[in-house]
Amino acid sequence: MIGLLSDFQSFLAVYPQKWPSWSYDITRAVVVTLKITAGAFALGLVIGLVVAIGRLSPRKSVRRMATVYVEITRGVPSLVILFLLYFGLVPLGIALDAVPAAILGLGISSGGYIAEIFRAGIEATHRGQREAGLTVGMSSFQIYRFIIIPQATRIALPPLVNMLITVLKDSSLASLISAPEIMLRAKDISSTDFLPLHIFLLVGVIYCLLALPLSLVARVMERKMFAGLGARL
Amino acid sequence: MAETKTLLKIEGLRKHFGALNVLNGVDLSLGQSKKLVLIGPSGSGKTTLLRCINHLEVPNAGHIYLDGELIGEERRGDRILRASASKLASQRREMGFVFQNFYLWPHLTVLENVALGPWRVQRLARKDAMTLAETMLEKVHMAHKRNEYPERLSGGQQQRIGIARALAQQPKVMLFDEPTSALDPELVGEVLGVIQELAAEGRSMVMVTHEIRFARDVADEIVFMDGGVVVESGSPAEVIDNPRHERTQRFLGQLRVG
Numbered sequence: 001m002i003g004l005l006s007d008f009q010s011f012l013a014v015y016p017q018k019w020p021s022w023s024y025d026i027t028r029a030v031v032v033t034l035k036i037t038a039g040a041f042a043l044g045l046v047i048g049l050v051v052a053i054g055r056l057s058p059r060k061s062v063r064r065m066a067t068v069y070v071e072i073t074r075g076v077p078s079l080v081i082l083f084l085l086y087f088g089l090v091p092l093g094i095a096l097d098a099v100p101a102a103i104l105g106l107g108i109s110s111g112g113y114i115a116e117i118f119r120a121g122i123e124a125t126h127r128g129q130r131e132a133g134l135t136v137g138m139s140s141f142q143i144y145r146f147i148i149i150p151q152a153t154r155i156a157l158p159p160l161v162n163m164l165i166t167v168l169k170d171s172s173l174a175s176l177i178s179a180p181e182i183m184l185r186a187k188d189i190s191s192t193d194f195l196p197l198h199i200f201l202l203v204g205v206i207y208c209l210l211a212l213p214l215s216l217v218a219r220v221m222e223r224k225m226f227a228g229l230g231a232r233l
Numbered sequence: 234m235a236e237t238k239t240l241l242k243i244e245g246l247r248k249h250f251g252a253l254n255v256l257n258g259v260d261l262s263l264g265q266s267k268k269l270v271l272i273g274p275s276g277s278g279k280t281t282l283l284r285c286i287n288h289l290e291v292p293n294a295g296h297i298y299l300d301g302e303l304i305g306e307e308r309r310g311d312r313i314l315r316a317s318a319s320k321l322a323s324q325r326r327e328m329g330f331v332f333q334n335f336y337l338w339p340h341l342t343v344l345e346n347v348a349l350g351p352w353r354v355q356r357l358a359r360k361d362a363m364t365l366a367e368t369m370l371e372k373v374h375m376a377h378k379r380n381e382y383p384e385r386l387s388g389g390q391q392q393r394i395g396i397a398r399a400l401a402q403q404p405k406v407m408l409f410d411e412p413t414s415a416l417d418p419e420l421v422g423e424v425l426g427v428i429q430e431l432a433a434e435g436r437s438m439v440m441v442t443h444e445i446r447f448a449r450d451v452a453d454e455i456v457f458m459d460g461g462v463v464v465e466s467g468s469p470a471e472v473i474d475n476p477r478h479e480r481t482q483r484f485l486g487q488l489r490v491g
Contacts, residue, residue, distance in 0.1 A: 115300060126336070128332060129338060131336060132290060132398075135325055135399070138322065138354055142354070146353060
């Protein structure tokens with residue numbers, strides 16, 4: 001028992017020793033990870049909104065195109081999209097840098113999911129909500145602005161935050177196209193220092209710490225949503 | 234009976250959903266300050282008729298006039314065309330509509346539910362819209378709940394707010410679609426009480442209901458519908474107490490047994 005404890009203490013003691021040589025690379029890598037995550041999620045939001053509106057379009061051809069987009073991004077692994085963008089376009093004379101390719105690839109694939117989140121939010125608002133707007137004399141635009149969008153946003157916010165966490169974690173895939181983010185730096189360090197257990201545990205903790213505040217935000221929003229909207233919706 | 238101005242006129246109204254004919258030629262008229270109650274078995278077309286009046290459902294044939302103005306349509310020379318969306322929206326404002334299931338907006342407080350139309354549609358100043366909403370809430374005895382969210386209220390309270398929201402449009406006519414059918418029995422009275430007060434103020438209204446006793450007390454005219462047509466209409470004394478048609482007698486008989 002005492003042996004285990006002292007083993008654990010000597011295991012932990014490695015961190016303060018090694019941190020000075022790791023800190024520079026790792027903090028820069030955290031910034032790159034956040035950059036990829038924020039960029040990809042922002043792109044995903046834009047794509048998602050456009051595709052969601054397309055899915056609800058009265059025109060059949062538009063609806064079909066939007067559906068095809070959602071099905072493709074749902075069916076193709078993000079890693080395949082990243083490889084297509086980073087390696088696949090080179091023979092066509094398009095050589096993207098790793099970080100832009102990662103933002104583009106993760107944005108494209110999260111866009112499909114985000115579209116479904118938006119669509120579900122819009123569709124979850126009851127038909128009667130719209131009719132009540134019509135009866136007081138509102139235009140379609142006013143109904144969207146004052147009734148549908150506020151309700152749909154509340155419904156969509158918690159799953160959107162979950163999606164943001166997913167994008168954060170998926171950004172580790174960008175290490176495979178050599179974007180200098182957390183996972184790539186961790187692999188570099190572990191192959192020079194021969195401390196894979198230490199470094200990957202640390203990386204796990206870093207991702208977790210980045211995701212934790214987002215989870216808390218999601219939980220608070222979920223509670224608020226139920227307080228404000230009720231079970232009927 | 235003294236001559237009253239015709240407020241609402243329905244001519245030859247037909248509506249089908251796919252192959253299902255719901256309204257097969259309905260003619261009705263409502264005088265200023267009069268109360269018309271539609272009764273009939275479910276599926277008889279009463280609710281569809283009410284929803285056609287403000288074009289929540291677009292009729293397949295026939296016309297609706299409010300105060301002499303064609304609703305949802307425009308005359309161009311000798312042709313009649315669908316009215317523009319903005320024209321229809323402003324016409325809908327003239328008609329207050331109360332839904333069976335209330336359809337209050339859950340993301341807004343009671344006061345905001347009532348004030349939203351006056352503020353955004355009638356374009357009153359925000360403060361004036363709120364004042365108007367307060368007044369309407371007092372009319373339905375709900376002013377004390379102004380800052381609550383609808384889901385915290387009972388069905389009867391929600392329906393009274395639905396009525397206040399419709400009143401805030403300052404409509405020419407009130408349309409009630411089975412306003413008490415979704416309520417627990419002990420909550421029906423408070424809603425009917427409010428409607429009765431509005432009737433006493435001399436408001437014009439059309440109401441679909443199964444509350445026969447209430448209909449007898451309030452209505453100037455009872456219209457019995459079945460199979461998408463008006464089977465029989467007249468004063469409560471005529472239609473409810475001495476129905477001429479066999480179908481009316483059977484319907485009323487079933488209500489009394491049930």
